[in-house]
Amino acid sequence: xxxxxxxxxxxxxxxxxxxxxxxxxxxxxxxxxxxxxxxxxxxxxxxxxxxxxxxxxxxxxxxxxxxxxxxxxxxxxxxxxxxxxxxxxxxxxxxxxxxxxxxxxxxxxxxxxxxxxxxxxxxxxxxxxxxxxxxxxxxxxxxxxxxxxxxxxxxxxxxxxxxxxxxxxxxxxxxxxxxxxxxxxxxxxxxxxxxxxxxxxxxxxxxxxxxxxxxxxxxxxxxxxxxxxxxxxxxxxxxxxxxxxxxxxxxxxxxxxxxxxxxxxxxxxxxxxxxxxxxxxxxxxxxxxxxxxxxxxxxxxxxxxxxxxxxxxxxxxxxxxxxxxxxxxxxxxxxxxxxxxxxxxxxxxxxxxxxxxxxxxxxxxxxxxxxxxxxxxxxxxxxxxxxxxxxxxxxxxxxxxx
Numbered sequence: 466x467x468x469x470x471x472x473x474x475x476x477x478x479x480x481x482x483x484x485x486x487x488x489x490x491x492x493x494x495x496x497x498x499x500x501x502x503x504x505x506x507x508x509x510x511x512x513x514x515x516x517x518x519x520x521x522x523x524x525x526x527x528x529x530x531x532x533x534x535x536x537x538x539x540x541x542x543x544x545x546x547x548x549x550x551x552x553x554x555x556x557x558x559x560x561x562x563x564x565x566x567x568x569x570x571x572x573x574x575x576x577x578x579x580x581x582x583x584x585x586x587x588x589x590x591x592x593x594x595x596x597x598x599x600x601x602x603x604x605x606x607x608x609x610x611x612x613x614x615x616x617x618x619x620x621x622x623x624x625x626x627x628x629x630x631x632x633x634x635x636x637x638x639x640x641x642x643x644x645x646x647x648x649x650x651x652x653x654x655x656x657x658x659x660x661x662x663x664x665x666x667x668x669x670x671x672x673x674x675x676x677x678x679x680x681x682x683x684x685x686x687x688x689x690x691x692x693x694x695x696x697x698x699x700x701x702x703x704x705x706x707x708x709x710x711x712x713x714x715x716x717x718x719x720x721x722x723x724x725x726x727x728x729x730x731x732x733x734x735x736x737x738x739x740x741x742x743x744x745x746x747x748x749x750x751x752x753x754x755x756x757x758x759x760x761x762x763x764x765x766x767x768x769x770x771x772x773x774x775x776x777x778x779x780x781x782x783x784x785x786x787x788x789x790x791x792x793x794x795x796x797x798x799x800x801x802x803x804x805x806x807x808x809x810x811x812x813x814x815x816x817x818x819x820x821x822x823x824x825x826x827x828x829x830x831x832x833x834x835x836x837x838x839x840x841x842x843x844x845x846x847x848x849x850x851x852x853x854x855x856x857x858x859x860x861x862x863x864x865x866x867x
Contacts (some may be wrong), residue, residue, distance in 0.1 A: 474494065474556070475494045475556070475558045476492060476494065476558065477558065477857045477861065478490075478491050478557050478559070478560045479491075479852075479853035479854070480562045480602060480606075480856070481853055481856065482537075482562075482563060482595070482598055482599055482602060485507060485754065485755075486504055486505065486682070486683065486800070487505035487508055487534055487538075488853065489502065489503060489504070489541055490853040491545065491551075491557075497858075499520075500519075501520065501545060502518050503515070503518055503524075503544070505531050505541075507531075507755065508536075509533060510755070512528070513529065514526055514528050515527050515537070515540045515541075515544065517545075517548060534599075534601065535598075535601055535602065538605050539605075542554070554609060555612075557610060557613055559860040560606050560610065560614070560615050560616070561616045561617075561618055561860040562599055562602060562615065562618065563599065563620065563654060564600075564603075564617040564618065564619050564620070565591075565592040565595035565599065565620045566588050566592040566595070566596055566651070567585075567617070567621045568588045568621070568645060568649065569645045569647075570584050571621075572625065573619075574616055574619065574622065574863060575619075576614050576864065577603050577615045577616065579607070582603060585599065585603070585617065586600045591649060591702060591703050592704055593741055594741055594742075595684075595704065599617075616856075616859060616863055616864065618856045620651040620652055621651065622653055623654065624648075626696075627695055627696070627698070631648065631696070632648040632649075634647065634702075646702060648701045649701070649702060649703075650695065650699075651684065651698075651700045652680040652684070652698075652700070652799075653695065654852045654855050655678070655798060655799065655850040656680070658852060658854060659678050659680075659798050660693075663794050663846055666835070666846060666848075667793070669793075671693040672693040674793045674794060675689075675791055675792050675793050676690040676691075676792070676793060677689055677690070677786070677794075678796045679778060679795065680798050680799045680802065680850065681778070681797065681800070681805075682801060682802070683711040683800070684710055684711070685708050685710045685711075685799070685801070686698060686699045686700045686708070687699040687707065687708060687778065687782060689785035689789055696785075696788070696789060697785055699781050705740055708781055709770075709773050710745045710746070711746050711754035711755065712745045712754045713740065714744035714745060715745070715777055716777075722736050746759050746770050746774065749766060749769060749770035749773060750764070751764075751766055756800075771807075774808070775812060779811075779812055779815040783815075786816075786819060794843065795816070795844075796845075797809050797812075797836075797848075806828050809828055809836065809847070810823065810828055813828070813845055821837060821841060821842075821843045821845055822837055823838070823845075824836060824837050824839075825838075830847055832847065833846075833848050834846065
């Protein structure tokens, strides 16, 4: 189909900014066909690239410096016009943005205006690697497309179903009452797509299943799904908690912060910066925050970083199996989850005792499918996430475009 046939179609742009990536999809309406998609990869790192794939299957990749998410937004608009996907930016009738944390203020996806945009910035402490960049991205689109609705789709909304037993910290209760100090989680938009898709693949009703979703990208989290809703999740007040990530530490003993502040003569802000930007795979390996680089390295520290990453996944998956009283399916998604066979194999091996029966040769898949044997008691799947589709649908729902 020629690009020209799309010119007068209404289009919705879905933006999904990770901590080191920027994915986008442009949907035509009402058929929800993807007419352009791509990503900025290794944002803020060496060897960054920008990719656009058109509806006819042609792909264009440009190696270029992408220092931050704002630069990625500028490149996106340039590429859409350069390859005639849009002739006029007014063809875009809605833009949806993934925003990591909505706190207790945003209880659902929300149309963002100049009156409530500041709330996203005010929640910076809840998601310091994400909310500020996402706020700036929304602001940039407001300036370029001033008459187009901008919709924020919050990762935290999905986890509002958590029970207080799972979302409260063992701190004085007044801090929750005064400041909303609690677990908010993240990657909810991803789980909202992946969990129902897993149920479809298994031929079961989601309400009857106990699932564990391993969203493993630069940011990584484990979410337990029970009774068709979020039951528990590894990220906490901010996306810093949980398993080891690209540059984030995951769980640590809070007393370590005080100790390191004293011996290193650092401020609290410097410590939080270190935990968010200098830790995880990068801090352990001393090589890179990118699992591909860590995997290719022969250094002992790189091997240790990879093993710690796997161990923390196993630790959380095991604890959620105990919390839910069993598990029917385990799903791998996002960059590492979808493409790193070694990580998947190690996690599956850890749960053979629970009835995971790895299928010989099935784990070579980097596409949707089962990677356990057909008669495995616990099914393990690879399901490429589609947060952008969830974002597009929320834009349509809230703006009544159709």
